[in-house]
Amino acid sequence: MSDYNITDFINTSTFILLGIPGLEMAHVWISIPFCTMYIIAILGNVTILFIVKREPSLHGPMYYFLCMLAVSDLVLSTAVLPKMLAIFWFISREINFSACLTQMYFIHCFSVMESGILVAMAFDRYVAICDPLRHSTILTNTMVAKIGLAVVLRGGTLILPYPFLARRWPYCRTNIIPHSYCEHIALVKLACADIHVSSYYSLSVAFLVTGLDVFFITVSYIQILRAIFSLPTKDTQLKTLGTCGSHVFVILAFYIPGLFMSLMHRFGHNVALHFHIIIANVYLAVPPMVHPIIYGMRTKEIWDRLLQLFTHKGTYIFLFLLWLSKQALCIADR
Template sequence: MSDSNTTFFTHPSTFILLGIPDLEVVHIWISIPFCTMFIIALLGNFVILFIVKTDPSLHEPMYYFLCMLAATDLILCTSTLPKMLSIFWFNSREIDFDACLTQMFFIHTFFAMESGIFMAMAFDRYVAICDPLRHSTTLRNPIIVKMGLAILLRGSILALPCPLLARQWPYCRTNIIPHTCCEHIAVVNLACADIRLSSYYGLFVANMVICLDVFFITVSYTRILRAIFSLPTKDARLKTFGTCGSHLFAILAFYIPGLFSVFTYRFGHNVALNFHVLFANVCLLVPPMLNPIIFGVRTKQIRDRILRLFTNKGT
């Protein structure tokens, strides 16, 4: 018996983003902290880019990687937050099919890039602390550019099959996505086909990116901590560890929520959908907001430059 309420979409012209399911009546209130975090993320990351660009003393590998992180954060949050806020404020839920797949590509590419940049920053700290005499020759500008391109290519290559696989599935029953953005699994779950290939590939990418990068970061910091604890004086140990403190805080702020979101989405079937969606948005927005704050507060050179910038403007 056919269902008259079922509509078949081979390729729907548009998807409808529902927002946060069951919390539609409080969308306007949810938008307030999200918009605030978005503004902080934009201002903070632009300030980081401006300071590093205009201060020649900061033209070093550590700050080049920080600029890559700031640029990645800007693209990551601007690829999702404007549409999310338009849903919350104006009930503008429609998104073109191709635009949805493009957003999916950007989300997963730049999430993978952020992870890769943290791994590159850990390598930079490892060379600077464990082999300081070779730091300037190991991380020359051409090598940093190649590392940045490799991180971009890895993210793009790993993310590209997600929208390609999503495009090939036929869609049925509905074109309503119970999410604020075109997250990979949220989209392909609408398909009336066996989506195990998409599901397994998404899980493979999450493990490939997060677990592999966390492994190399852990190896780097294990060696860094050994080098720190072998220093002769407590002051030297504290000073050296302080150079890694901001990086460690940023790593924890990125990976802990990210891992929790990935595995609860895949295996937490008893967790409410609105919690999944809300937490996924937090994972996309909180690291871009926190990174410039963490590095701005805990990195002396950047902190001093920010203070000089606002002091000069005040006078």
């Protein structure tokens, strides 16, 4: 931190992201799992999108929502991890104020969108299990598109005040953000003004989004469980319950790290700063990686299409790898 100017200034145009304060010497090692998670997230979510687009039998509400989740994961991880890895690898800590506000907006906006998509997926499971005969008439393509548009508008509208409020504050303390990305509160805390408006608004959004979304998901699954346990045989109950397993795991992977991070902010005042930052990074990096793995492993239709893809393309992949090996040997001989 001593390498940067921390004297008073006004209307800064550049901020400094420290990465993980206190663990600068270990940044290269810390980057390995985050880089791995990013690669898996990109490959996994692109694969999900490719398989759903390629297979007409998967063109249904559940898979449309899954594609929305995949797009959200791609944007969310790409908004955070490339800059984070640049800090870890190249000590590229500077970020333009406008770029910082843009990153902040995309992170929070797509986090809200992702929560909304999980609610939509819970609604899809509710209709499919509790009212299966009307599933195709309720969740038409038009209705799915309207739900998707509502999710996007909600996320974009609720988070829009974040950058506008952050831009109007005067920053005259320091331009150093002790974080790996431009987190909203971490940025506005640098302002030399009363930031209660930003603080209260962000708290209201967190309560509104997380509270209501978790409530709707809980209500949906209460009704789903009631419908499942009213089925005549245990085998039918387990089979029906299995169709919800992937979605339940995805919900837990998204909300549990967020809940843990919120509890740390509220009660973990004695916890080291670097641990707070690592948890915040994990919260944004792990769900985009885990979601395609969960759906790929636990959704039979996607898993079968994935196996078919590798079976049909396996010979070409083998020949391509053989060609690469031959080229490498030729280069070595030279």
